[in-house]
Amino acid sequence: MKTGIHPAYSGREIEAFLKRLPTVFDDEGEMLYDKRNQVKRFVLPSGRPVVVKRFKKPNLIQRIVYSFFKKTKAKRAFLHAAVLRDRGFGTPHEIAYLEERRTRLLSYCYFLSEEDGAPAVYERLVAQQPFDRVMADDFAALVAALHQKSILHGDLNPTNVLFRERGDGHYTFSLIDTNRMRVKSLGGKFTPSECFDNLTRFSAQGELYDFVLTKYIEYRGWDIETSFARAIKIKRRHDACWDRRKAFLKRFK
Numbered sequence: 001m002k003t004g005i006h007p008a009y010s011g012r013e014i015e016a017f018l019k020r021l022p023t024v025f026d027d028e029g030e031m032l033y034d035k036r037n038q039v040k041r042f043v044l045p046s047g048r049p050v051v052v053k054r055f056k057k058p059n060l061i062q063r064i065v066y067s068f069f070k071k072t073k074a075k076r077a078f079l080h081a082a083v084l085r086d087r088g089f090g091t092p093h094e095i096a097y098l099e100e101r102r103t104r105l106l107s108y109c110y111f112l113s114e115e116d117g118a119p120a121v122y123e124r125l126v127a128q129q130p131f132d133r134v135m136a137d138d139f140a141a142l143v144a145a146l147h148q149k150s151i152l153h154g155d156l157n158p159t160n161v162l163f164r165e166r167g168d169g170h171y172t173f174s175l176i177d178t179n180r181m182r183v184k185s186l187g188g189k190f191t192p193s194e195c196f197d198n199l200t201r202f203s204a205q206g207e208l209y210d211f212v213l214t215k216y217i218e219y220r221g222w223d224i225e226t227s228f229a230r231a232i233k234i235k236r237r238h239d240a241c242w243d244r245r246k247a248f249l250k251r252f253k
Contacts, residue, residue, distance in 0.1 A: 002099040004078055009095045013044055014112075021110060022100050025054055041115065049115040050095060053077070054108055055179075063105040072099050074109035077179040081113065087149045087186070089142075090162075090174035092116045116174050118162035126158050131208050135163065138171045140215035143199065147220075150188040152198045154180020192222065196231040200238040209235070 003018050029040035029052065039053045055073045058066060066072045071079070074097040081094035092113040100107045121139060124132040139161065146153060153160070155177055162174040184190070190198075199216065203209045213235075217227045 001101065003096060004075065005096040006078075006094055008093075013046055013048075014096055017042070017044060017050070018096060018098050018112075021052065021098060022108065025052070025110070051092065051113050051115050053111045053113075055110075057108055058106060063107075066106045066109075067101070067104065072097075072106060072109040073179040074099060074111040076181070077111040077113075080178040080181045080183065083151070083181075083183050084175060084178065087151065089146065089149075089151075090172060091178060092174065092176065111179070116162055116176070118164050118174055120159045121161045121163050121173070122158040124163075125208060126203060131211075133211065134169060135171050136208060136212050137215050139173070140212045141219050142173050143212075144216050144219035147190055147195045147198070150184040150186055150190070152182040152190060152194065153178065154182070155201055156198060157201050158203065192227065192230065193234060195220075196227075196234045197238065199231070200235050205232070205235055205239065 001018075001022070005014055005018075025038075025040065029042040031038070031040055032051070033039035036056045037053060039051060042050045042052060044050060053074075078094045078097040081091050084091040085093070092115065095112040095114065097112065098110040100109065121135060124135050125139070142161075143153075143156065153175060160175065160177040162176065163171045164174075165171055182190075196213075199213065202212065213228060213231055214224065217224055217231070220227075
């Protein structure tokens with residue numbers, strides 16, 4: 001096994017937990033998410049809650065790539081959490097990562113973080129109608145700030161952004177599922193097309209998407225008419241590709 005532990009959490013308790021984690025993950029802990037990847041909540045002997053994400057076991061080619069040429073998803077999530085925090089964005093504090101190997105090749109990998117417990121913006125932007133316009137505006141400002149600080153979150157769907165309401169009626173946010181982030185050195189720029197493409201997963205095109213997109217463009221200081229038309233073209237192309245992919249996969253179910 002290969003592990004990395006944040007210095008603030010180093011000690012026998014975390015080390016002992018990491019050592020036994022691969023053998024107890026399936027049978028212990030509270031399941032929070034169970035799809036391609038699995039997320040569980042554990043409570044350490046000291047009473048500290050820990051959230052553990054186990055990433056789907058990679059195929060043979062991926063095992064070779066992640067074992068010798070590329071950082072694992074767990075290690076990237078661990079490193080990206082620190083980048084977000086250093087650049088002023090909220091995310092559950094990283095605790096550790098673990099890479100389980102069999103015959104030198106990666107098997108499962110695990111990312112451990114503090115528990116956040118906040119709800120996802122999905123509650124007030126998608127499930128609630130009409131959507132919360134203050135939250136949607138604040139969310140647009142968040143994404144603009146991420147891009148301006150050289151970060152593209154890999155999956156900005158509304159279940160991956162948690163929120164807390166401030167006393168003035170606005171919101172602060174915490175980002176999860178950060179392993180697919182793209183990060184440049186501060187000052188590094190992404191093209192407008194890259195930024196608009198990053199927004200495509202947020203929601204289906206409609207009133208909410210158009211509102212967030214318009215506010216985002218305003219925060220970037222770009223021309224509304226030409227930028228909006230360009231972004232919608234990218235959004236429609238993305239959604240069409242996604243629909244074709246879903247239709248193709250349905251044939252094998």
